[in-house]
Structure formats: C-alpha cells, structure tokens
Amino acid sequence: MAFVIYGCVTTGSVWKFLQLNDKMIQIDDKEYYLDQLPKILGIFLESVSHYSS
Numbered sequence: 001m002a003f004v005i006y007g008c009v010t011t012g013s014v015w016k017f018l019q020l021n022d023k024m025i026q027i028d029d030k031e032y033y034l035d036q037l038p039k040i041l042g043i044f045l046e047s048v049s050h051y052s053s
Contacts, residue, residue: 003022004019004020004050005019005020006019006020006047006050007019007020008043008044014031014032014033015031015032015033015040016028016030016031016032017032017043017047
C-alpha cells in the first residue's frame, strides 16, 4: 500500500508545496504568492480530495 503525504512551507506570503509518495519526494519548484490565492487554494483542495474517497 502506497502512502502519500502532502505538505507545504510558507513565509505567509510565499508558498511552496511538496508530495511524499512512499520514499520518493517531489518538490514543486514554483513559488506561489498571495496574489495567486485561487491557485494556492486549488492545490490544497486537490491534496485534500485524495483523502475524501
């Protein structure tokens, strides 16, 4: 069974996201800023939707 953990780090105005899938980590190389709030919330929603099924 594969375990997936989603995470993010933030300074409050700059956000970065990552995903740990078993022993493989993927770090999104993009930085997201508060003026991209719909995108940030979309990433959160996508991450949470994996646990709602």
